[in-house]
Amino acid sequence: MLSNLSEWLRARLDETGEEPAYRRLARLLQQAILSGRLASGVRLPSSRALAAELGIARNTVTHVYEQLAAEGYVQSHSGSGTYVADTSLERLRAEPRTGRRPLRDHQRLSKRGRRTIEMAGVSKLQWGAFMPGVPDVTEFPLKVWNRLHNRVWRQIRPELMTYAQGGGYRPLRRVLADYLRVARAASCEPDQVVITTGIHQSVDLAVRLLCDVGDEVWVEDPCYWGVRNLLISSGLKAIPIPVDEEGMNPSPRHLARPPRLIVCTPSHQYPLGCVMSLTRRRMLLDYAAANDCWIIEDDYDSEFRYGIHPLASLQGLDPHGQVIYVGSFSKVLFPGLRVGYMVVPTSMADFFAQGIAELYREGQMMQQAVLAEFIDEGYLGSHIRRMRGLYAERRGLLIDAVHRHYGDALPVFGGEAGLHMVLGLPQVRDDLAVSQAALAQGILTRALSGYYNSVRTMHTGLILGYACVPSERIDPAFEVLAQTMDRFMPSAA
Ligand SMILES: Cc1ncc(COP(=O)(O)O)c(C=O)c1O
Known part of the structure; x- marks a missing residue:
């Protein structure tokens, strides 16, 4: 048993790697116990014998045995040696339920x-034109x-x-x-x-x-x-x-x-x-x-x-x-x-x-x-005052860009406060498709319909955040967005 085990261990201990010897030995013994290679009740070789077989310090083996005992893999009986503990699940295992199909990952969640x-x-993206609800964090003092x-x-x-x-x-x-x-x-x-x-x-x-x-x-x-x-x-x-x-x-x-x-x-x-x-x-x-x-x-x-x-x-x-x-x-x-x-x-x-x-x-x-x-x-007061001025400017630039492209054809609402405005798209049924197409062009928006609870009351549009967009980026970014939107509502172009 000693020579079998030590041969198996030696082959694996010699593999090169960063792992220190004591950790590798512990891992191998754990593997051997969990896989049944070392059955419960088997007496492990003495630390002196195993150390000599493996050509490592006896202290290392003693340390590993102590660690395995603390984790419940082995039991040490003073004077009589170290034995593999009974970790089998048989005693605890309930009758397997028959006919049970394996659960998919999402089925393992609660309702x-x-x-x-x-x-x-x-959203996985939290920064860029026209991410709603995000302030210009680069202006933070x-x-x-x-x-x-x-x-x-x-x-x-x-x-x-x-x-x-x-x-x-x-x-x-x-x-x-x-x-x-x-x-x-x-x-x-x-x-x-x-x-x-x-x-x-x-x-x-x-x-x-x-x-x-x-x-x-x-x-x-x-x-x-x-x-x-x-x-x-x-x-x-x-x-x-x-x-x-x-x-x-x-x-x-x-x-x-x-x-x-x-x-x-x-x-x-x-x-x-x-x-x-x-x-x-x-x-x-x-x-x-x-x-x-x-x-x-x-x-x-x-x-x-x-x-x-x-x-x-x-x-x-x-x-x-x-x-x-x-x-x-x-x-x-x-x-x-x-x-x-x-x-x-x-x-x-x-x-x-x-x-x-x-x-x-x-x-x-x-x-x-x-x-x-x-x-x-x-x-806080001075930061809010300064940002209010900056956001007012960006809000104005975005409203101007909308009007330049669409005149009064598209309603803009909700821009009197906060960090975003809503651009209504009454002619578009699928605002999510517009938002996804814009994302493919690198422009972040959110589809208004997603905020409603029912299709009956739903309106379509895009929520556009302007606060985190540098003023000089607003026009070019809206240009890209408008080209995308035009594909979905040619009559408004
Ligand atoms: C209406 C509303 N309430 C709450 C929050 C989130 O607030 P907090 O970041 O403090 O959790 C947001 C974030 O966009 C929001 O739009």
Whole structure:
């Protein structure tokens, strides 16, 4: 047995490679045990004998035996040697189910996992003309950030390096509360602010704490696919509510059946861009209070409003504490930062602070500390002002390019705020085909129809982001896009 085993091992140990001898020996013995070459109960050669046979140090063999014993491959009995452990599955194996066909990969997912993947809308490309929703990250004031970062690291304290206390870094919650009171007319104190990794996590937390599987949630139709997918993946039943120029517009049939949750984008409807009217806001707030519904106000990009000041939030109008306000630094700074925040009613603040700590064990306090100083020293305000000017210029250039090519033949809407606009394509039935053809020419767009929940209500068009496109690239990129679009709607050319 010794000579058989050592011959087999020697042949393989001699292969050249980077792997150290002890690791290679351990791997070979594991292989021999798992494949049955070394059956359970077999006594392994002593470390001295095996080392001599293989011409390696005895220590190496001892070390390997100890490692194999720790991982359960062998058992050492002091004085009597090392034996292959019984790792056979026979004792555990249930009766094989007969007639069972092997599952395809997607069938191995849960039902909701499969739905999540089937509905997935995320793009592999995140940068270039006309990627919607992406700010110009090259304009981010890196030097300032680095300076603040270095300063914070010089004053490092253990509390900043552990898990965050529920809710996030206190000074960041304080400066955010001040900012939101002024910029959004939000009604909030620092305790109500919970720092998250972005709107996706904020919505996820709210859903986990406020909803049960099977609850109904109203979503705008059309709406942002990311949040819709998140809600459905969490086991909620999404009820699409049509959107008109005043925002979400539930019918009497909808109103007769109150949902548990209402998710909306009142300051800048995504993706169409309309603003929810005051009448609609008051109606929704009264309805939510009377029917015990929660409202999530997704305020993802309305810092960038061109012409007038950013609008007041729905949360600031809410006398009953039904609104969970969620915001993000993804558009105002950069998406990879992954910092967002929520403002929750005072009565729920402790639950949310506890909930986020419990579910996600959040951290990144150092980054939160840098961000707090960035805001406190006025850099957030100046960055937003500067980017607003830049994006207004790019938005203007894109609208000019559309008009030059198509006059008034194609409607442009939703460009009064944010980082994108919608170019309607009423003559085109398959806007996805246009978007894919544009992608083949290196131009990124999103098909409007993909944001609708049903074919009945669907409109076609392209969502065009202009924020991350250098001004001088807008005309040439639109030229390429227009050539592609013309292939699908010759009458508009
Ligand atoms: C309407 C809307 N909400 C939320 C998000 C995502 O926000 P975050 O990056 O903070 O998760 C987006 C991203 O494009 C969005 O368009």
